[in-house]
Amino acid sequence: MPSKSTDTSRSSSRYVLVEGDTQPTWAPTEHPEDGSVEPIAIVGMSCKLPGDVNSPSQLWDMLVNGRSGQCDLPSDRWNIDAFYHPKGGDRPGSMDTKGGYFIKDDIRNFENTFFGINNLEATYMDPQQRKLLEVVFECFESAGVTLEDMSGSNTGCYVGNFTMDFLMMQGRDPEYFHRYTATGMGTTILANRVNHVFNLQGPR
Known part of the structure; x- marks a missing residue:
């Protein structure tokens, strides 16, 4: 979605006008420590x-x-x-x-081979990881960029998370745990999974 910066009479702050298919919205930008203004643009969304x-x-x-x-x-x-x-x-x-x-x-509907993930590893992946990969891909599509464009790019991934339901449920049966459990169920792996699958190399 295109954006532009403009001063407003409401304050001396600079705002970003985000335009698209929905109603325009105003959001204040962050001011870096040096006092300069860095405009932002939301170019792709998915949910x-x-x-x-x-x-x-x-x-x-x-x-x-x-x-x-x-x-x-x-x-x-x-x-x-x-x-x-x-x-x-x-x-x-x-x-x-x-x-x-x-x-x-249905969290079981996941085309793991599309993301280069084998069937066994996909079995031990937290559904949050599965859905996150799907949403990130849709976000790329929304932004009009290809996987080739993103691969190796200086792009960072930041994920907010607060539940470990899948790990807790699987923990009821200790024999279920597998060598893929650590990477499949750890919440710290969410952002790493995105970086690895799409070969994101940022921020740098």
């Missing part, structure tokens, strides 16, 4: 979110229409009737809600 949102345009549609991503707990996750109770907060092993926010994509 997978609750509410069956699989693209930025679908996210915008959900926000504009005030739609919530909350839904009933999918039956393929677990049997909610076995745990639900109106006073679940006061009952050990119970919960007092029947819904939540869930991504509808």
Whole structure:
């Protein structure tokens, strides 16, 4: 998405106007220590979110229409009737809600060979790694760059993460652990996985 910098009357700060298929948005840029201004541009976006949102345009549609991503707990996750109770907060092993926010994509649907990952290694990959690779590729497509353009480029990857559900579930069966477990389930590997698969060489 193209962007341009402009001064505004609201303050002496410089803002970035991000333009695209959605409504323009204003965001303040960071001021480097030397006081100079470095404009930023969002040139590619992708997302997978609750509410069956699989693209930025679908996210915008959900926000504009005030739609919530909350839904009933999918039956393929677990049997909610076995745990639900109106006073679940006061009952050990119970919960007092029947819904939540869930991504509808089947995490087992992953074209690992497209990313150069063999079947055995893919089996031990946290679904977060799988979905992250898909979203990053879609982001490249959105930006209009090819894998050849990105390979070896001075590009950095930064990932925010806070759950280890897959590792905790697999830990119930110690015999399940494999030589690919460390690279497949460690949260510190998320950014490394992207860098390795797409051969990103930055920042430098």
